[in-house]
Amino acid sequence: MKHLGIDYGTERVGLAISDPDARLVFPFKTLYNRSQQRVADEIAALVVEHGVEQVVVGLPLHPPDADGQEPLSLRQARNFVKRLTRRLAVPVTTVDETLTSCAARDDLADLPHLNGKDRRLVLDRHAAAHLLQRHLDMNAPPRGPAPPATADTD
Numbered sequence: 001m002k003h004l005g006i007d008y009g010t011e012r013v014g015l016a017i018s019d020p021d022a023r024l025v026f027p028f029k030t031l032y033n034r035s036q037q038r039v040a041d042e043i044a045a046l047v048v049e050h051g052v053e054q055v056v057v058g059l060p061l062h063p064p065d066a067d068g069q070e071p072l073s074l075r076q077a078r079n080f081v082k083r084l085t086r087r088l089a090v091p092v093t094t095v096d097e098t099l100t101s102c103a104a105r106d107d108l109a110d111l112p113h114l115n116g117k118d119r120r121l122v123l124d125r126h127a128a129a130h131l132l133q134r135h136l137d138m139n140a141p142p143r144g145p146a147p148p149a150t151a152d153t154d
Contacts, residue, residue, distance in 0.1 A: 001020070001022050001053040001054060002017065002018055002019070002020050002022070002050065002051055002052050002053050002054075003017070003018040003022055003025075003052065003053070003054045003055070003056055003132055003135070003136065004016070004017050004018075004028075004043070004046065004047060004050070004052040004054075004055045004056070004132075005017070005018075005025065005056045005057075005058070005128040005129065005131050005132025005133075005135070006043070006055065006056065006057045006058065006084075006128060007058050007097060007124050007125075007127040007128035007131060008033075008057055008058065008076070008077045008080050009033060009124065010033055010073075010076060011032070011033055012030050012031065012032060012033060012120065012124045013030065013031040013032075013033050013039050013043075013124065014027070014029075014030050014123070014124025014125045014126070014127050014128035015028045015029045015030070015031065015043075015046070015125065015128050016028050016125060016126075016128035016129035016131075016132045017050060017052070017132075018132060018136065020051075022136050023136075025129045025132045025133045025136065026129065027122070027125030027126050027128065027129045028125060028128070028129075029046075029125065030122075030124045030125055031043075036079065036080050036083050037083070039080070040080070040083050040084055040087045041087075043055070043084065043087075043088070044087050044088055047088055047090060052090060053090055053091075054090055054091050054092075054093065055084060055088060055090060055091070055092045055093070056092075056093050056094070056095055056131065056132055056135045057077065057080065057081050057084065057092060057093070057094050057095075058077070058094070058095055058096070058097025058127070058128070058131035059074060059077050059078070059081075059094045059095070059096060059097060060073045060074050060077060060097055060098070061074065061096045061097075061098060062074065081094055093135070095131050095132075095134055095135040095138070096134075097127070097131045
């Protein structure tokens, strides 16, 4: 089953896509977030074009502020998930995106040729790849025990 991972941000939205067997994840694309509706429409078109069967959106699960309010970034991401759920004909699920941007920065640390703007575009895609991989790893079917070793009887 092909999956699309989404690292939602108010400026940019990073996308990653899995192979049809949901074993490999690839940084895919970065969209500019001019409006949630426009981004949802672009994602809907990509879901159809690439045969995606499930969408996974990262949620920034930071603790509430001093007043007990969810962070604005979390509320915006939740609103986006609701919009996508209404817009798409495939299931939309969420995953904790904690530290995915840090992991993506580590991935890109050895690429000095990327300037600031290009690095941000690539960073969002890589963060989406990390959160999608996290989701796939958490939901992978259990692997059975290794087959017993056979001894040569020559």
